[in-house]
Amino acid sequence: MKILYSDIKKLVPGLKVSSSKVAQALTLTGFMVDSFEKVRYQGKEDYLMGLEVRQNRPDCLSIAGVAREVAGYYGLPLKMPSNGSLKEGKNKLSIEIEAKDFVKRVVAVKFNQVENKESPKWLKEFLSFYGIHSINLLVDLSNYVMLFTGYPSHLFDGDKLKGNLSWSLNKNFKEIVTLDGSEIKLNKKELVIKDDESVLGLAGIVGGRLGKIEKETKTVVMEMAVYDHVIVMRDSRNLNVITEASNRLTKNLDPRGIDFASKYLISLILENCKGKIDSNIFDYYPKKETAKEIIFDPESPSKFAGIDIPKDKAVKILKDLSFDVKSKGKKTIVTPPVGRTDVSLKEDLIEEVVRIYGYDKIPSSSPPEVKVVENITPENIILSEKARDVLCSLGFDEVLSWPVTKEGENEFVNYLDWEKVVTENSINEDYPELRQSTITGLLSRFYEYSKKNIEYVKIFETGKVFGKAKGEYKEHDALGIFLKASSQKGEMNSFKSSVETFLRLIGLSDISYKKSKNNPEIANPFSCWSIESKDKKIGILYKLRPNKEIKDAYFAEFNIDEMVKILKKTKNKPAIELDQKLVVLDANIELKKEDIIYDFLKEIKDKIGTKYIWSINIIDEFPVKEKIKYTIRVSYKNLSDKDAKEVHLKTFNLKEK
Numbered sequence: 001m002k003i004l005y006s007d008i009k010k011l012v013p014g015l016k017v018s019s020s021k022v023a024q025a026l027t028l029t030g031f032m033v034d035s036f037e038k039v040r041y042q043g044k045e046d047y048l049m050g051l052e053v054r055q056n057r058p059d060c061l062s063i064a065g066v067a068r069e070v071a072g073y074y075g076l077p078l079k080m081p082s083n084g085s086l087k088e089g090k091n092k093l094s095i096e097i098e099a100k101d102f103v104k105r106v107v108a109v110k111f112n113q114v115e116n117k118e119s120p121k122w123l124k125e126f127l128s129f130y131g132i133h134s135i136n137l138l139v140d141l142s143n144y145v146m147l148f149t150g151y152p153s154h155l156f157d158g159d160k161l162k163g164n165l166s167w168s169l170n171k172n173f174k175e176i177v178t179l180d181g182s183e184i185k186l187n188k189k190e191l192v193i194k195d196d197e198s199v200l201g202l203a204g205i206v207g208g209r210l211g212k213i214e215k216e217t218k219t220v221v222m223e224m225a226v227y228d229h230v231i232v233m234r235d236s237r238n239l240n241v242i243t244e245a246s247n248r249l250t251k252n253l254d255p256r257g258i259d260f261a262s263k264y265l266i267s268l269i270l271e272n273c274k275g276k277i278d279s280n281i282f283d284y285y286p287k288k289e290t291a292k293e294i295i296f297d298p299e300s301p302s303k304f305a306g307i308d309i310p311k312d313k314a315v316k317i318l319k320d321l322s323f324d325v326k327s328k329g330k331k332t333i334v335t336p337p338v339g340r341t342d343v344s345l346k347e348d349l350i351e352e353v354v355r356i357y358g359y360d361k362i363p364s365s366s367p368p369e370v371k372v373v374e375n376i377t378p379e380n381i382i383l384s385e386k387a388r389d390v391l392c393s394l395g396f397d398e399v400l401s402w403p404v405t406k407e408g409e410n411e412f413v414n415y416l417d418w419e420k421v422v423t424e425n426s427i428n429e430d431y432p433e434l435r436q437s438t439i440t441g442l443l444s445r446f447y448e449y450s451k452k453n454i455e456y457v458k459i460f461e462t463g464k465v466f467g468k469a470k471g472e473y474k475e476h477d478a479l480g481i482f483l484k485a486s487s488q489k490g491e492m493n494s495f496k497s498s499v500e501t502f503l504r505l506i507g508l509s510d511i512s513y514k515k516s517k518n519n520p521e522i523a524n525p526f527s528c529w530s531i532e533s534k535d536k537k538i539g540i541l542y543k544l545r546p547n548k549e550i551k552d553a554y555f556a557e558f559n560i561d562e563m564v565k566i567l568k569k570t571k572n573k574p575a576i577e578l579d580q581k582l583v584v585l586d587a588n589i590e591l592k593k594e595d596i597i598y599d600f601l602k603e604i605k606d607k608i609g610t611k612y613i614w615s616i617n618i619i620d621e622f623p624v625k626e627k628i629k630y631t632i633r634v635s636y637k638n639l640s641d642k643d644a645k646e647v648h649l650k651t652f653n654l655k656e657k
Helices: 007-013 017-026 062-073 119-128 138-150 229-239 244-249 257-273 301-307 310-321 347-359 379-394 439-450 491-505 560-569 595-610 639-649
Strands: 002-004 032-042 044-051 095-097 101-112 153-157 165-169 175-177 184-185 191-194 199-202 222-225 274-277 283-285 294-296 322-327 331-335 457-469 470-484 511-516 525-531 536-544 553-557 585-590 613-624 627-636
Touching: 002 032, 007 017, 007 062, 017 032, 017 044, 017 062, 032 639, 044 310, 044 457, 062 310, 095 101, 095 184, 095 283, 095 379, 101 165, 101 257, 138 153, 138 244, 153 199, 153 257, 165 222, 175 199, 175 595, 199 274, 222 257, 229 244, 244 257, 257 274, 283 379, 283 639, 294 347, 301 536, 301 585, 322 470, 322 639, 379 457, 379 470, 379 491, 439 457, 439 470, 439 553, 439 595, 470 491, 491 511, 491 525, 491 536, 511 595, 525 553, 553 560, 585 595, 595 613, 595 627, 595 639, 627 639
Parallel strands: 095 165
Antiparallel strands: 002 044, 032 044, 101 222, 101 274, 101 283, 153 222, 165 191, 175 184, 191 199, 294 331, 322 331, 457 470, 470 553, 511 525, 525 536, 536 553, 585 627, 613 627
């Protein structure tokens, strides 16, 4: 991006520093000045600066954007030109937006009785600094507004148009002849602007020869648009055409900026080419964008930079950069200005303050005063890391697999109320579905191990699982644990013990099992349980149905997102001082086989109350005809031997022997 020092002075009239100081300031704030030359402009000495503008700052591919940066750095007001009021015409423009998925906004208007002519000397001279040849006044004004505001536009000769003007994906046109006479072969599906008969331009890239503005042009249709930058980038690369317009529209331009840019061009055309507005102002803007409000801590720049940046100075810097800053109670709410699509997080605001305050003010000779900053690592990632450490200590090996699976596999492993999700343009056509359980990848890895005669396998994997429920796409972080035993009795109890040890080591102590209501087809229906903690379902545990390839295999899967929610509410104390002894008593009870022992234990806990119960555990169980006999051991606290015994007998309806 090139800019004249005199243009900065016009928009920042209070600027008193030299051009070299301005160039240095721009470099310090993130815009490297890669060229700086003395020039003559309008008969006076001037300076032309060349800036390297970052990909995420399309607002600074304009004179106004760079001037706003200079004004913000020096804390001076920015003086933008006034557009005044515009009187629309009565006629309606015939415009259709067919490619709705790729067009964010289009503003268009029609003029008549315009007087096109040769551009004045100042405008020709100005455009020459940017390597743009003067064509005629109308075209040159369009290019001037693009350089000033950053928003490209197209002007068409209205008398040459045939029927409706439309934005659509190319279907029939094989080539386009550009304004300079170049022929470009089209590949179809490019985003084009056309009328009923011909293609008039490649949207966001270059205009066509048909509809070209001549000096004799009397009727003009002006359009200014913002597109999905991805399609402009795709068309520009595929056709190998790069222009000043495409250089801007391949960035994430703010559609809201068209309001000022289009009115500025309209006012310049009326002022310099006379004419009248013949139509109403067409404005296609289906999804109006609004700036995101960000909660900002004025002390945070100091914490990140390691130097003292006063709170009022941090707020002033944002205001000088045209950010809207308001106080709501104890909170500071900041709204980015039009054009700043790169700012959406509080960290972005911190960067704005620090770069304007000055990276050069951070001392290099001594370490900065570093303050503890907020840990922004998501809690599910922290829990996943902890789970890996625990499982590895328990002898399990971690594996990694694809989040996609073969067609039909999800039908055997899914235990959630989810429909499957099929991918488009999958990296492997043999794996078209997103997995609904981590068991798919773990089984695949087990089969690889079995080829190498590895019989005892203990593996786990963390990753996303996906599905669709009630028309909405779902996903969560999951942890799958797989054990292939060696055909020994009691492996299920051993596996459950490992799972319970794992859960307790990550902080979950209230664990219970219930018969699963949604058994996956891969599971043995008589050995399939839902795992709960704090009355919330956190996962499933089951023994796999035996087949020719696998026997005596067990699997458990946990919803990490759900576990995080429970752990947030759990207060685990590493040590508790007991000022009296615990009274431990046993009770034998019998339940029907279909009864759930954990529901019974919950009722006991509620009866005794948390004030008096230290722990309650099942220490033995065995079948008795149609029932199961359990031995329950309860440890009482805050009670004497006599009181504990009374509570125990009453709770379990027992008689003293």
